[in-house]
Amino acid sequence: MQPQYQPAAIEQQVQKEWADNKSFRAIDASHKPKFYCLSMFPYPSGKLHMGHVRNYTIGDVLSRYYRMRGHNVLQPMGWDAFGLPAENAAMANHVPPAKWTYDNIAYMKKQLKSLGFAIDWDRELATCRPDYYRWNQWFFLRMLEKGLAYKKTGTVNWDPVDQTVLANEQVIDGRGWRTGALVEKREIPMYYLAITRHAEELLSSLDRLPGWPERVKTMQANWIGKSFGVRIAFPHVLDGKPDKLWVFTTRADTIMGVTFVAVAAEHPLAAKAAKRDPALAEFVEACKRGGVQEAEIASQEKKGMPTGLFVEHPLNGQKIEVWVGNYVLMSYGEGAVMGVPGHDERDFAFAWKYGLPIRQVIDFEGRPYSMHAWQSWYADYGVCVNSGKYDGMSYERSVDAIAADLKAKGLGEKQVTWRLRDWGISRQRYWGCPIPIVHCGSCGDVPVPDDQLPVLLPEDCVPDGSGNPLNKRPDFVDTACPKCGKPAKRETDTMDTFVDSSWYFLRFACADQHASMVDERLNYWLPVDQYIGGIEHAILHLLYSRFWTKVMRDFGLVKLDEPFTRLLTQGMVLNEIFFRKSDAGRIEYFNPGDVQFEMDSQGKRVGALLLSDGKSVESGGIRTMSKSKNNGVDPQTLIDQYGADTARFFMMLASPPEDTLAWNDEGVKGQYNFLRRLWKFAHDNQALIRDEKERGVDGVAKDTRHHLHQHLRQATFDYERKQFNTVATATHKILNLLEGDAVALLPPVARSVLLREGMAILLRLLAPITPHIAQALWRELGFGADILEASWPEVDEAALVQDEIDLVLQVNGKLRGNIRVARTADRAVIERLAIQNPNAQKHIAGQTVKKVVVVPGRLVNIVV
RNA sequence: GCCGGGAUGGCGGAACUGGUAGACGCACGGGACUCAAAAUCCCGCGGUGGCAACACCAUGGGGGUUCGAUUCCCCCUCCCGGCACCA
Numbered sequence: 016m017q018p019q020y021q022p023a024a025i026e027q028q029v030q031k032e033w034a035d036n037k038s039f040r041a042i043d044a045s046h047k048p049k050f051y052c053l054s055m056f057p058y059p060s061g062k063l064h065m066g067h068v069r070n071y072t073i074g075d076v077l078s079r080y081y082r083m084r085g086h087n088v089l090q091p092m093g094w095d096a097f098g099l100p101a102e103n104a105a106m107a108n109h110v111p112p113a114k115w116t117y118d119n120i121a122y123m124k125k126q127l128k129s130l131g132f133a134i135d136w137d138r139e140l141a142t143c144r145p146d147y148y149r150w151n152q153w154f155f156l157r158m159l160e161k162g163l164a165y166k167k168t169g170t171v172n173w174d175p176v177d178q179t180v181l182a183n184e185q186v187i188d189g190r191g192w193r194t195g196a197l198v199e200k201r202e203i204p205m206y207y208l209a210i211t212r213h214a215e216e217l218l219s220s221l222d223r224l225p226g227w228p229e230r231v232k233t234m235q236a237n238w239i240g241k242s243f244g245v246r247i248a249f250p251h252v253l254d255g256k257p258d259k260l261w262v263f264t265t266r267a268d269t270i271m272g273v274t275f276v277a278v279a280a281e282h283p284l285a286a287k288a289a290k291r292d293p294a295l296a297e298f299v300e301a302c303k304r305g306g307v308q309e310a311e312i313a314s315q316e317k318k319g320m321p322t323g324l325f326v327e328h329p330l331n332g333q334k335i336e337v338w339v340g341n342y343v344l345m346s347y348g349e350g351a352v353m354g355v356p357g358h359d360e361r362d363f364a365f366a367w368k369y370g371l372p373i374r375q376v377i378d379f380e381g382r383p384y385s386m387h388a389w390q391s392w393y394a395d396y397g398v399c400v401n402s403g404k405y406d407g408m409s410y411e412r413s414v415d416a417i418a419a420d421l422k423a424k425g426l427g428e429k430q431v432t433w434r435l436r437d438w439g440i441s442r443q444r445y446w447g448c449p450i451p452i453v454h455c456g457s458c459g460d461v462p463v464p465d466d467q468l469p470v471l472l473p474e475d476c477v478p479d480g481s482g483n484p485l486n487k488r489p490d491f492v493d494t495a496c497p498k499c500g501k502p503a504k505r506e507t508d509t510m511d512t513f514v515d516s517s518w519y520f521l522r523f524a525c526a527d528q529h530a531s532m533v534d535e536r537l538n539y540w541l542p543v544d545q546y547i548g549g550i551e552h553a554i555l556h557l558l559y560s561r562f563w564t565k566v567m568r569d570f571g572l573v574k575l576d577e578p579f580t581r582l583l584t585q586g587m588v589l590n591e592i593f594f595r596k597s598d599a600g601r602i603e604y605f606n607p608g609d610v611q612f613e614m615d616s617q618g619k620r621v622g623a624l625l626l627s628d629g630k631s632v633e634s635g636g637i638r639t640m641s642k643s644k645n646n647g648v649d650p651q652t653l654i655d656q657y658g659a660d661t662a663r664f665f666m667m668l669a670s671p672p673e674d675t676l677a678w679n680d681e682g683v684k685g686q687y688n689f690l691r692r693l694w695k696f697a698h699d700n701q702a703l704i705r706d707e708k709e710r711g712v713d714g715v716a717k718d719t720r721h722h723l724h725q726h727l728r729q730a731t732f733d734y735e736r737k738q739f740n741t742v743a744t745a746t747h748k749i750l751n752l753l754e755g756d757a758v759a760l761l762p763p764v765a766r767s768v769l770l771r772e773g774m775a776i777l778l779r780l781l782a783p784i785t786p787h788i789a790q791a792l793w794r795e796l797g798f799g800a801d802i803l804e805a806s807w808p809e810v811d812e813a814a815l816v817q818d819e820i821d822l823v824l825q826v827n828g829k830l831r832g833n834i835r836v837a838r839t840a841d842r843a844v845i846e847r848l849a850i851q852n853p854n855a856q857k858h859i860a861g862q863t864v865k866k867v868v869v870v871p872g873r874l875v876n877i878v879v
Numbered sequence: 880g881c882c883g884g885g886a887u888g889g890c891g892g893a894a895c896u897g898g899u900a901g902a903c904g905c906a907c908g909g910g911a912c913u914c915a916a917a918a919u920c921c922c923g924c925g926g927u928g929g930c931a932a933c934a935c936c937a938u939g940g941g942g943g944u945u946c947g948a949u950u951c952c953c954c955c956u957c958c959c960g961g962c963a964c965c966a
Contacts, residue, residue: 058966060966099964099965181964182964182965184965185964231883234882234883307964309963310962312880313962346963436963439964441964442964511964512965512966550883551966554883555961586960587959587960637958637959668891668904669891669892674885681891682905682906684905685905688918736895744893744902744903745903747904748903823899825898827947828898828948830899867946876946878946
């Protein structure tokens with residue numbers, strides 16, 4: 016056995032054995048319970064970042080833990096390989112996105128292997144391969160047949176200089192990222208998937224996902240946004256003919272407080288009014304300028320303009336003016352809202368700005384109401400007031416009554432409305448899955464027949480930033496109509512990459528199947544037992560995957576309602592930002608690795624200096640690691656310097672998996688030292704640990720065994736609840752215990768028994784987190800050939816029982832000492848001992864004891 | 880703006896169902912070993928007062944429930960994630 020810990024040699028050796036033995040190949044059948052453990056597949060951006068290392072370490076720890084607990088584990092890996100960054104890299108380096116992507120995959124695969132992840136590489140897939148994306152196309156055609164995929168116009172960001180559709184990410188402060196031109200909204204035809212048809216089930220089946228975090232389920236429920244309300248018509252006369260302006264509201268109880276109606280800039284009524292009013296036309300156009308991002312639209316200043324049109328209040332016939340409001344969304348409800356400034360904050364701000372009347376129609380138990388300042392409780396539910404026949408009614412009663420009255424007049428009805436919109440999947444980009452449609456002059460849009468799939472994406476394009484490069488490829492675009500055979504053009508839009516990631520978890524069960532999208536092996540492996548990925552995917556990716564699964568189920572392709580049984584959403588990895596601002600106002604960012612800190616004598620940081628010139632830099636707070644802020648840390652440096660085990664161990668120790676993790680280089684060395692200490696301790700005591708003579712543990716170092724088994728119980732409990740930082744802590748505590756004086760002073764036989772037991776526990780607790788060193792020591796110390804096959808250590812309940820326990824002594828809830836009592840001591844004895852305690856006496860000091868609270872096994876509190 | 884989450888020493892974090900706040904680690908300070916350095920080992924380490932025993936204060940801020948609150952309830956501040964074309 017080597018006296019020194021040599022991670023590079025150990026890790027290479029152990030990884031070679033795993034590869035030679037195909038240790039992580041998942042078998043499609045077993046008497047053991049199956050465990051499908053999946054981490055979200057990476058986008059091959061170049062090299063692994065810390066978020067990847069964290070994500071895949073969590074997944075690997077769970078995979079290895081469940082394997083040791085007797086499960087047949089599948090942990091696959093693939094590549095989310097289509098996407099925008101490949102096109103950006105292509106423009107910057109004049110390399111085709113395909114080559115860039117495949118090179119990145121090769122490098123990142125090497126990195127994943129060097130981290131020792133227990134992955135079944137035989138099932139690897141990449142979404143940019145035709146044998147994967149052909150099934151996107153095939154399934155899209157099935158959805159088209161069923162009407163679940165359809166064509167309609169949608170709004171996109173348009174760069175007028177480059178004549179290109181921009182992703183939201185490419186719009187910076189309302190301007191195109193390359194041209195700096197002001198971005199416009201533009202309507203273009205797109206394909207949509209009818210996810211709203213599944214809204215009800217996507218919402219209701221969240222209740223059948225107990226293994227999902229509540230916050231993710233809440234976010235999804237809010238995103239789907241089921242609202243119960245009333246659809247209300249405001250009658251008016253338009254071009255001499257009677258017409259109705261429809262609005263949707265969840266607060267029909269406030270209808271008598273309506274003082275205006277506002278429509279979206281895209282609303283037909285706005286267009287009509289704009290024809291007669293150039294100022295209004297200008298305003299409507301101004302609203303249409305700018306990007307399509309909801310955050311941008313919703314946070315802009317509320318602006319409006321009257322249309323000069325009037326409608327009638329549906330219940331009292333009052334004349335109400337119609338406004339155009341930039342805060343009204345065309346995509347939600349009717350694209351028009353009734354304005355109730357008395358009880359809606361946005362309407363209040365709007366009315367205040369334009370001098371529209373504000374009317375109180377809800378009473379809040381007589382609390383004083385002022386129309387000069389908004390109070391957050393004005394939007395609460397209450398009782399109708401100033402509302403004629405509805406006065407005194409509660410929310411439910413007034414809504415029922417108002418809906419009934421509106422229905423009788425043909426001016427409204429109760430309605431359920433969803434916030435969820437259908438999923439637009441058309442992208443005007445090159446590096447994605449082609450949409451299998453041919454546009455024929457005679458036959459229109461013709462689906463590509465199944466036997467002509469896949470529609471292959473040419474892999475040698477180099478985009479230049481203007482338009483979609485596929486439009487410049489006659490070899491791709493020009494084709495024959497599958498129906499009539501005449502010359503026709505291929506659709507050049509590609510699919511949203513969320514399509515690729517909406518079903519890849521199914522494909523891992525049958526990655527070698529080329530005759531069909533999925534096969535019967537899915538029935539064994541699916542659903543995914545544990546899914547792990549970033550919290551930033553809590554809504555879109557997870558919702559689309561749930562939707563896709565349900566559609567595949569409806570088509571009879573899979574037998575599952577939900578794809579992911581348990582979900583762990585890991586927190587983001589953050590790092591501090593350092594910068595200098597030049598006189599010209601330009602900001603230069605510096606990598607935290609190039610910055611050194613000045614400390615005071617207490618170790619408190621007082622300044623930050625750039626290593627290269629020794630001058631100070633400013634701190635810009637802590638953000639997610641990104642290229643633009645130059646605050647990323649390359650995990651490869653860490654692996655090269657300390658080895659995979661240290662990188663993995665530190666990642667798990669630093670923070671609970673679901674919390675954000677602020678990067679801190681300093682701690683890494685400490686964990687490397689721990690593994691070195693472990694190795695040295697094992698080396699120095701190998702003779703004692705190896706000694707296998709049959710010896711009982713009865714009466715051996717009772718106190719130490721008590722602590723050992725307490726740590727084991729805690730660590731196992733923490734594995735189960737996936738709090739790996741305290742598992743790592745427990746391994747520290749065990750090594751501290753084994754190294755401590757209590758053990759060193761034992762006679763050799765007792766020491767040998769204890770060290771052997773302690774080490775056997777410690778190595779198995781470490782095996783999921785630091786598998787290489789655990790395997791090496793397991794073998795060196797003679798516990799067995801392969802720790803992968805070892806079973807989980809069992810807690811010795813007898814070791815946990817103590818004869819005497821310490822109770823916390825409190826007076827009026829304040830700590831005043833401890834008392835030691837027998838395990839079996841009854842309440843009366845504890846009370847007497849507590850009151851007699853000299854320190855307690857000091858604080859009771861003449862006051863009367865009102866009562867004594869005894870929490871068995873924990874504390875006693877004297878109340879005076 | 881809307882939805883979700885978070886805030887505990889110099890730092891990462893711990894505290895299981897409301898029961899000793901700061902486990903464990905890092906950083907820092909002191910000491911041992913060494914010609915020296917590294918490595919290693921030992922001691923200290925929330926704040927204030929005190930020689931000490933100890934006392935008081937302290938879990939973002941304010942209020943409440945309780946014998947007892949980091950934990951439960953209400954209000955506020957700041958930070959992070961998502962907002963449908965980044966993945």
